[in-house]
Amino acid sequence: MLFIWSEPDLAIEWGPIMITGKNSIQESHYRILSVKEDASYEEIRTSYRSAIFNSHPDKLQKTSEIDVSDHESTDRFMKVKKAWEILSDFRSRSVYDCELRASRQDMVAAEDVSLEDMMVENTEEALELFYQCRCGDYFSVDSSDLGKMGFTVLKDADKILILTPNASPSSVVLPCGSCSLRIRLWINVDSRISVDDHL
Missing domain, CATH: 1.10.287.110 (DnaJ domain)
Structure with a gap:
């Protein structure tokens, strides 16, 4: 969701x-x-x-x-x-x-997080972004889902660039995989994160 x-x-x-x-x-x-x-x-x-x-x-x-x-x-x-x-x-x-x-x-978020707070996993199919919930499970979103929402996800060596739709800051509400908590992931216009720093 x-x-x-x-x-x-x-x-x-x-x-x-x-x-x-x-x-x-x-x-x-x-x-x-x-x-x-x-x-x-x-x-x-x-x-x-x-x-x-x-x-x-x-x-x-x-x-x-x-x-x-x-x-x-x-x-x-x-x-x-x-x-x-x-x-x-x-x-x-x-x-x-x-x-x-x-x-x-219904979309009240327990916490606001930035893209830099997320852990990144590079799989063959997509880049996955994770944030640990207090229950022990994770909030997650992958590059495929972000693409469906209008974000552009680019990977260059060990850096990831995420461009927002309409060139304005955006946020995505992510549910926990186990409990009812949600977080709001804030993504700036041209957010960059390093894969190595977040693994």
Whole structure:
């Protein structure tokens, strides 16, 4: 389970990712359409039109040099359609906003930690970041999960660079593997950590 939000200046932009169930990650409808939560109907409609055009599976197959699976392109297209369906209607948007706020109230963190506080393990599949919980288990996130949330994770020799989405400081709420505690992992715009120092 992961939850992320960004804090540009003093205004808080909540919810690019919200929890929908144990160990699942889902982008908010606002994030899918690349709009703020206070966006007007016109802003949402404009973003929807752009997103639906850019995510259409037929367009992606014709223009993409990178091998994009049919499942991924169809999934993205369906997410855009669903986001528009919810956010274009005043009533469904109001219900969705209430659910989004309620999910955030459950995200109280026991402690705030920085990326530098995390232990790093370099596996063949991904980089894994750990922080020990007081119960003895760990809070963890890997580079694959961070990538799904919009972070860019780069590795150069013994250094790791993590770039945040939208070039603003971000945080990720991580649950403990065993107990109910959560921590908030703060990631600066261009955080760097050394693998050797954290093993």
